[in-house]
Amino acid sequence: MKTSEDALIQKFRRAQAGDARRQLQLGMGDDAALFITKRGYETILTCDWFLEGTHFLRDRHPADSIGWKCLARAVSDVAAMGGEPRCFLLSVALPESCIGKWLDEFLSGLRRAARRFGCALAGGDTTRRRDVLINVTAVGEVRAGRGVLRSGARPGDALFVTGRLGEAQRGLQLIRQAKGRLRKNHPLLKKHLYPEPRLALGQWLSEARLASAMMDLSDGLSSDLPRLCAASKVGAKIEAARIPTLAPERGGDPLELALNGGDDYELLFTVRRDKVGDVPRSFQGVPLAKIGTIIDGRSLQLMLPDGREETLVAGGWDPFRAT
């Protein structure tokens, strides 16, 4: 099948129908998109790679999950600022052989995600390539001055995480081990294939001025916590027993998965000591757990269930450390 770039853009444009298009003056098909920010708001900008072989396996991951997840990953960064997603740009490079069924399924997952997150496809770029390459730029908004940064944590702040850590990594393990077809609605696979960015929670933490610092967990707690601490110039002490892990019967090493598993897209945030009581145990069904405390200095300590203390070692996913 031969397709021109223009025909392909038409296909993407059709996938746009039904999206939340408020504020979008001009969408696909021109040189650029035009977007109007609400008065009193700042624009959030973030982009994310999603590459075959690096971030997903074309023969293992369903195309509609690739469509969903490429947007969910980018939108999760908007959640981590306490913002609301508005629109996104999609850059896709793909082989000729993917232009039929694969692309239709990809677009169906993408459209579902765009609706769920209230984020309209505003434009993008397409080209041909042997491997499927995806880059998503997500654009969001947050009330001016209310964006929650990584740099706001202070000694004495309590450290929280949302959800259960390590589920997505366990899902990936199952996908790698699987012989036959996968049940996409298996709860562990769902977290890996169709992650739900914590948008409502992130916005609430920002609006209620509860979070002093926040980020999303994409590379694993042991890699991401050091980033929050470095940005805030502080250290942290966390208790393994308090980390919400998988039940042991789910397989794998629950603590190792929780510390080093990537792709969870849960939120990691800090709260001033005097506001800790205002943090509920769960928010719209998502559990919130206090896992430790921000400390003076720059050390990162992990207290094990047996009382021993060790230094937290970054063992999460880093593409430049992978070999």
Added chain:
Amino acid sequence: MKTSEDALIQKFRRAQAGDARRQLQLGMGDDAALFITKRGYETILTCDWFLEGTHFLRDRHPADSIGWKCLARAVSDVAAMGGEPRCFLLSVALPESCIGKWLDEFLSGLRRAARRFGCALAGGDTTRRRDVLINVTAVGEVRAGRGVLRSGARPGDALFVTGRLGEAQRGLQLIRQAKGRLRKNHPLLKKHLYPEPRLALGQWLSEARLASAMMDLSDGLSSDLPRLCAASKVGAKIEAARIPTLAPERGGDPLELALNGGDDYELLFTVRRDKVGDVPRSFQGVPLAKIGTIIDGRSLQLMLPDGREETLVAGGWDPFRAT
């Protein structure tokens, strides 16, 4: 050499110094960037692939040209809306072997371009990959309602192009044929390696309300003109003799290069009949040429120098037609 992703981000962050950072509340190092749009302005959003093997050859193109051009290409779309660039997001995937000298040169070209275009590096994403993959999202601004779209051309409008068409393609031919080292300041190579988006001109055409429709020429006139006409639901008639081509002694077929050569990043725009007299012959040294007229219907006609008329056939660069 082993590098962590965080160390690499530091390297990019250092390359940021000296950039135009007005309006940027928060740059690299957090989950996302925060950007404040000026009141009464709309935000322009555009993204572009720049991929090894597809858009450049790592063994032929100097790394600093790759840094310059990846931003120039994206910023050219901002110029084509009549806007002013503000900031950009940079996604780079690259092999370990590129992290030293190659990356330094790439960042030096990128920094030069960022200064020239007044466009600050606001964030991005890095990962490792066998080939160098680049995606740039450029963010600009234009006074509300003044963005010049592709869809505003009407029958009777005059059709203009800036600069000389086909130079960049001829530069690419010379690079492909070259045996030894290239003289980067050779005028034809310069256009191919370090294109200058027509920012001042685009802004002026928007502010002066001269352009009724506009786009940039990235894939060649014969591919891009049909896009402008399709968006405006009109046809066009152009005269080969009026198209600003290369002098024949530069080699290649000047008309073929001008019609089908890509990467020129000149502007193609239309002007209402009664305003044609207001268009100068050149603007800040860039020549402006009237090459034809917008017509009723959807046909695209090319009048040859000998008076024969033929249908314009899209022969420009289309990644999905390339084989």
